[in-house]
Amino acid sequence: MNTTKFTLQNYVRSCILKSKNQNPIRLMLYPNTKFIDIIKLIQIVWRQNVQQLRLFLIDGTEIEEQDLINIKQGTIMFTQLKNDENELTNLKLDYDIIKRVGEGGQGVVFLGKHKGTKQLVAIKKINASNQQDQALETLEQESLILKQLDHQNIVKLYEKFVCSKQKEVIMILEYLYGGSLLTQANSKLTEIEAKHFSHQLVDAISYCHQKNIIHCDLKLENIMLSSLSNKKIKIIDFGVSNYAGQPLVKENVLGTLSYLAPEVLSNSIKYIQPGQDIWAVGCIIYGLVFGKLPFDGNSTSETYRNILQCNYQIPKKCVSKDIINLLSLIFVVNPKDRANIYDIQSHNWFKEQSKIFKLNINGVNLRIGRSSSVVKMQSLRKSNDEDQGQVMSQRKIGCSRRSVTRLDKVSFLVKNK
Incomplete structure (x- = not known):
C-alpha cells in the first residue's frame, strides 16, 4: 500500500504553465497526460483557440510530448501557442521579405531578412489550398523530416509556421547563395574536384539513411553551395522525402526522370527503398565527373529505355579506374545487387587520390554495366554536345520536378514492345 502511494506521488506532479499576457496555470501531470489535454485546459482557462502547442523549460529546452513523464514536481513550463493569426503576425513581425528567388513543385521560395539579427534566410511557402484532398500533415512532411536532421551538408530549418485556414506551411530555412551544383558540373571540373563534392553528398545521404529517411528527389539542382567563397555543399528540397518502407504510390511518382531508378519506372517495387537515392547519387557523381548525365x-522515350536497360557510357576522358568501378557498382538494375551508401563511402575512389589514366579506346565510348539484361549500346554519337561535356539535363524534359505518371510508362512500354 505504501509503495502505491509513493508511486503516485512521483508520477502525479503539480507544475506551472506560463505564457505572455496570461495568468499562470497550475497543471497536474499524470502518466498518460498528452499535449491535447494541455491544449484543452488552455482553451478553457485562457480562452485561446490553440491549434498547436510548444512547451519549453526555463533554460530554453523544448519539451516533447514523450518527455512529459520525466517532468518533476514544481517545474515551470513556458508555452508557445500557435494559431493562424499568431503565426502570420509572428512572421511579419520577425522577417522582411526581400524578393522571390525560386519556385518548386510544392511552393515558392523568397529571400528574407530577420529584422533583429539581420540574418538572411530562405522563406519557403508551401500551399495546397487548391488540393482539397491533401491533409495539412502531408504539407508538413518536409519540415517534420528536416527537424530530425542535423548535418553540416543538409540545409538547416530554423522555424516553421502553420496556417491551417490557408492550408499553408511556411518554413524559415538557411539561405544558400553559392548556386546549385548544376552550374559546377561541366567539362572543366576535375575528377579531384568532383570527388570533393561527391564525398560531402555521400556523407549526408549516409546520415539520412541511418535515420531511414530517403530523399527521393536527389539531383544536381537540389544540391547547393553554401556560399560563393567555399566549396561546402548543402542538400535541399526534402518536399517529397519519405521513410524507408513506406508505400510507393506508383500512379504519381515524383522526381526527375533523368535521376529515377529503373525499379521506380518499371513498377517493380512497392515500398520506398534506399536504392532510389543510391541510383541518383550515381547520376550526380557521373554528372560531376563527366559534365553530363x-x-x-x-x-523522353530514349531516356526511359536507357534507364530501364542500364545503358550508359564512359566518355573519352582521363579518369581513374576507381570511378569506373564505383559507377559499375551503383548502376545495377536489380536494387538488391546495387551497392548501398556504406559501400560507396568505403570505396577506394574516396580514399587517397586515385591514379588518373587515359582511356585507350580510340575515340569510342566505353559501355559499362553489370546487368545481364543490358543490350548493346548504339554507336557513338559524334555530336559537339558530348565533346563539350555539357550537362544534358539543361535540355529540360518537363518541369524541374517532373511527375512521371503511370500513363507515361504504359505508353512507352507499349510502344517499345
Whole structure:
C-alpha cells in the first residue's frame, strides 16, 4: 500500500504553465497526460483557440510530448501557442521579405531578412489550398523530416509556421547563395574536384539513411553551395522525402526522370527503398565527373529505355579506374545487387587520390554495366554536345520536378514492345 502511494506521488506532479499576457496555470501531470489535454485546459482557462502547442523549460529546452513523464514536481513550463493569426503576425513581425528567388513543385521560395539579427534566410511557402484532398500533415512532411536532421551538408530549418485556414506551411530555412551544383558540373571540373563534392553528398545521404529517411528527389539542382567563397555543399528540397518502407504510390511518382531508378519506372517495387537515392547519387557523381548525365537521351522515350536497360557510357576522358568501378557498382538494375551508401563511402575512389589514366579506346565510348539484361549500346554519337561535356539535363524534359505518371510508362512500354 505504501509503495502505491509513493508511486503516485512521483508520477502525479503539480507544475506551472506560463505564457505572455496570461495568468499562470497550475497543471497536474499524470502518466498518460498528452499535449491535447494541455491544449484543452488552455482553451478553457485562457480562452485561446490553440491549434498547436510548444512547451519549453526555463533554460530554453523544448519539451516533447514523450518527455512529459520525466517532468518533476514544481517545474515551470513556458508555452508557445500557435494559431493562424499568431503565426502570420509572428512572421511579419520577425522577417522582411526581400524578393522571390525560386519556385518548386510544392511552393515558392523568397529571400528574407530577420529584422533583429539581420540574418538572411530562405522563406519557403508551401500551399495546397487548391488540393482539397491533401491533409495539412502531408504539407508538413518536409519540415517534420528536416527537424530530425542535423548535418553540416543538409540545409538547416530554423522555424516553421502553420496556417491551417490557408492550408499553408511556411518554413524559415538557411539561405544558400553559392548556386546549385548544376552550374559546377561541366567539362572543366576535375575528377579531384568532383570527388570533393561527391564525398560531402555521400556523407549526408549516409546520415539520412541511418535515420531511414530517403530523399527521393536527389539531383544536381537540389544540391547547393553554401556560399560563393567555399566549396561546402548543402542538400535541399526534402518536399517529397519519405521513410524507408513506406508505400510507393506508383500512379504519381515524383522526381526527375533523368535521376529515377529503373525499379521506380518499371513498377517493380512497392515500398520506398534506399536504392532510389543510391541510383541518383550515381547520376550526380557521373554528372560531376563527366559534365553530363548518364542516361539522358535525345527524347523522353530514349531516356526511359536507357534507364530501364542500364545503358550508359564512359566518355573519352582521363579518369581513374576507381570511378569506373564505383559507377559499375551503383548502376545495377536489380536494387538488391546495387551497392548501398556504406559501400560507396568505403570505396577506394574516396580514399587517397586515385591514379588518373587515359582511356585507350580510340575515340569510342566505353559501355559499362553489370546487368545481364543490358543490350548493346548504339554507336557513338559524334555530336559537339558530348565533346563539350555539357550537362544534358539543361535540355529540360518537363518541369524541374517532373511527375512521371503511370500513363507515361504504359505508353512507352507499349510502344517499345
